[in-house]
Amino acid sequence: MADVLSGVASPADVRALPEDALPGLCEALREAIITTCGRVGGHLGASLGAVEVVVALHRVFHTPQDALLFDVGHQAYAHKLLTGRRDRMHTLRQADGIAPFLDPRESHHDALAAGHACTAISAALGLLAGRRQLGHSGHVVAVVGDGALTGGLSFEGLNNAGGSPLPLVVVLNDNQMSISANVGAIPALLRTRNARAFFESLGFTYLGPVDGHDLGALTRALREAKASSRPVVVHALTKKGRGFPPAEADEQTRGHAMGPYEWRDGKLVRSRGGRPTYSEAFAQVLGDALERDPRVVAVTPAMLEGSALTGLKARFPDRVHDVGIAEQHAVTFCAGLAAAGAKPVCVIYSTFLQRAYDQVVHDVCLPGLPVVFAVDRAGLVGADGATHQGAYDVSFLRPLPGLTQWAPVVGEDLGPMLATALQASGPSVLRFPRGTLPDLPPELARDGTEAHDARAGAEGGKSSTASRLTPAALPMPGARWLKRVPGSRLTLVTLGPLGLSALEAVRSEPDWSALDARRAWPLDEAALLEAAAGGHVVVAEEGTVRGGLGSAVLELYAASGVSPRVTLLGMPDVFLPHGDARVQRTQLGLDAAGLLRAGRALLGEENR
Numbered sequence: 001m002a003d004v005l006s007g008v009a010s011p012a013d014v015r016a017l018p019e020d021a022l023p024g025l026c027e028a029l030r031e032a033i034i035t036t037c038g039r040v041g042g043h044l045g046a047s048l049g050a051v052e053v054v055v056a057l058h059r060v061f062h063t064p065q066d067a068l069l070f071d072v073g074h075q076a077y078a079h080k081l082l083t084g085r086r087d088r089m090h091t092l093r094q095a096d097g098i099a100p101f102l103d104p105r106e107s108h109h110d111a112l113a114a115g116h117a118c119t120a121i122s123a124a125l126g127l128l129a130g131r132r133q134l135g136h137s138g139h140v141v142a143v144v145g146d147g148a149l150t151g152g153l154s155f156e157g158l159n160n161a162g163g164s165p166l167p168l169v170v171v172l173n174d175n176q177m178s179i180s181a182n183v184g185a186i187p188a189l190l191r192t193r194n195a196r197a198f199f200e201s202l203g204f205t206y207l208g209p210v211d212g213h214d215l216g217a218l219t220r221a222l223r224e225a226k227a228s229s230r231p232v233v234v235h236a237l238t239k240k241g242r243g244f245p246p247a248e249a250d251e252q253t254r255g256h257a258m259g260p261y262e263w264r265d266g267k268l269v270r271s272r273g274g275r276p277t278y279s280e281a282f283a284q285v286l287g288d289a290l291e292r293d294p295r296v297v298a299v300t301p302a303m304l305e306g307s308a309l310t311g312l313k314a315r316f317p318d319r320v321h322d323v324g325i326a327e328q329h330a331v332t333f334c335a336g337l338a339a340a341g342a343k344p345v346c347v348i349y350s351t352f353l354q355r356a357y358d359q360v361v362h363d364v365c366l367p368g369l370p371v372v373f374a375v376d377r378a379g380l381v382g383a384d385g386a387t388h389q390g391a392y393d394v395s396f397l398r399p400l401p402g403l404t405q406w407a408p409v410v411g412e413d414l415g416p417m418l419a420t421a422l423q424a425s426g427p428s429v430l431r432f433p434r435g436t437l438p439d440l441p442p443e444l445a446r447d448g449t450e451a452h453d454a455r456a457g458a459e460g461g462k463s464s465t466a467s468r469l470t471p472a473a474l475p476m477p478g479a480r481w482l483k484r485v486p487g488s489r490l491t492l493v494t495l496g497p498l499g500l501s502a503l504e505a506v507r508s509e510p511d512w513s514a515l516d517a518r519r520a521w522p523l524d525e526a527a528l529l530e531a532a533a534g535g536h537v538v539v540a541e542e543g544t545v546r547g548g549l550g551s552a553v554l555e556l557y558a559a560s561g562v563s564p565r566v567t568l569l570g571m572p573d574v575f576l577p578h579g580d581a582r583v584q585r586t587q588l589g590l591d592a593a594g595l596l597r598a599g600r601a602l603l604g605e606e607n608r
């Protein structure tokens with residue numbers, strides 16, 4: 001079987017295959033996808049479901065003269081395998097390896113880079129319009145999932161395309177799944193006869209529904225679409241996870257994304273990390289809040305699974321809302337909830353919050369509504385790479401009046417921070433990273449929340465996690481001295497879990513202090529000015545250096561007329577690619593060794 005695939009070095013080879021070789025090709029593609037994901041993990045379910053769609057597309061359209069745009073790009077592993085990347089698929093999602101999604105810098109068969117959902121229709125229409133304007137021929141096809149039709153951007157594209165004479169081809173890969181089961185009225189409509197009426201009323205010729213695993217039917221529909229002089233939708237019904245029993249049987253996500261696994265004797269063997277993640281810890285404290293206060297409501301834009309909210313959805317079906325891939329709507333929906341007196345918590349990945357910036361500014365912050373944003377995946381995300389890095393939230397949120405930005409160091413910080421945010425009269429952010437919770441270091445275990453603020457002089461506060469979550473600890477104070485050395489020449493100022501790197505670093509430098517900023521905004525000015533008094537400050541954060549906490553600290557020092565020597569560490573001024581987040585953290589100097597290096601260099605003691 002693999003032999004069929006080894007004879008395919010480019011789409012021209014796919015087109016040259018006799019029809020009776022195609023089922024074998026599809027099987028070999030599935031085998032390659034299953035093997036690759038087993039070794040390195042990845043977006044298995046969507047890619048398995050789209051195998052026939054991809055093969056049929058390459059039979060009918062000729063890339064790169066014709067352009068295929070896959071929404072998100074997570075379903076396109078077969079496309080990668082057919083376009084000269086088969087030999088490198090084992091490097092998928094790893095540093096310097098094959099990209100997690102599509103990118104023309106990796107292959108000229110990839111028309112445009114993506115990773116976020118709902119962009120394909122607009123991008124494809126623009127590409128087609130641009131090509132026609134410049135006198136280029138060639139067809140342009142947007143492959144979108146049913147999940148993408150829960151997002152407004154897709155509809156902006158459909159509206160424009162349906163009213164345009166350009167012969168855009170939209171292939172709707174309808175598997176009735178987003179990451180979780182798809183939601184809302186439109187996915188329901190897609191499985192009725194009204195699907196035809198719906199697309200036709202938007203100005204498209206509708207072809208389908210077609211069995212998306214029937215190569216013959218798909219090929220015929222795509223040929224007809226290619227011959228059209230008008231915009232066309234080809235509606236293909238597919239099954240996510242097709243051909244891999246554990247994915248097909250996975251009722252939650254149909255194997256949407258999987259970590260490495262082994263497939264032995266017909267059984268899936270997966271090593272599951274035992275430690276809870278920040279997302280799970282947040283979901284736990286959110287569950288407590290939902291339990292305690294009937295006004296609390298949780299909202300997720302299509303990330304129930306990743307945000308660890310499936311359990312809460314089952315417990316509080318009417319108060320946990322999955323609104324689809326609709327970040328803008330999610331935020332404005334929360335604004336409405338807050339205006340009604342509810343206490344909405346919008347649980348959203350840092351990278352996806354980017355799409356809802358105006359909604360945060362205009363609908364939440366401007367009226368000062370008490371919406372809590374739980375910003376997950378803040379910082380380095382690892383294998384998903386540049387499109388998904390949680391790099392910008394601190395920088396783009398910091399200028400917004402009245403918005404408080406919290407960042408927990410350890411899981412134990414989440415409860416008091418959420419409780420403080422829920423008590424606030426205006427909007428708040430809690431940013432936390434992708435990954436597992438650290439052990440509670442002894443320096444933090446010693447004190448209760450309020451006792452961390454050494455200026456309060458409190459020692460030996462409450463000792464149990466539960467007691468740290470009590471309202472007595474609220475509201476959260478400002479910055480927290482992780483270590484405070486009187487007369488210290490240097491202070492490490494950190495945001496979020498980097499406080500743990502700082503704690504480790506200062507164990508080797510008994511004369512240095514360490515301050516957890518605890519908030520990116522508003523700053524704890526008194527604590528930061530105290531840090532400046534030592535003359536040397538290193539600010540470290542997992543977000544862009546430009547515009548982040550470090551910039552805020554420099555603004556404070558400039559405005560206060562103090563001028564310590566300052567080094568800023570964080571994510572640099574480039575789009576950081578996929579790789580191992582731990583390795584990248586070290587490369588960026590954000591681990592304890594990096595902080596030590598930066599501090600010693602600042603003091604002119606690099607040779608120590």
Ligand SMILES: Cc1ncc(C[n+]2csc(CCOP(=O)(O)OP(=O)(O)O)c2C)c(N)n1
Pocket residue numbers: 046071072074075115116117118144145146147148149173175177178179240301302303325327352355
């Ligand atoms: C703006 C944005 N929000 C959320 C996501 C996370 N995400 C990636 S794929 C996906 C589901 C997409 O569903 P669908 O379009 O139907 O494709 P399928 O996976 O079913 O093939 C989601 C929610 C994203 N990539 N971009």
Ligand SMILES: CC(=O)[C@@H](O)[C@H](O)COP(=O)(O)O
Pocket residue numbers: 043072074115179257306377381384434
């Ligand atoms: C393709 C996509 O956007 C999501 O599937 C994303 O890869 C999820 O990331 P996490 O694994 O961090 O939930």
Ligand SMILES: [Mg+2]
Pocket residue numbers: 145146147173174175176177178
């Ligand atoms: Mg889908």
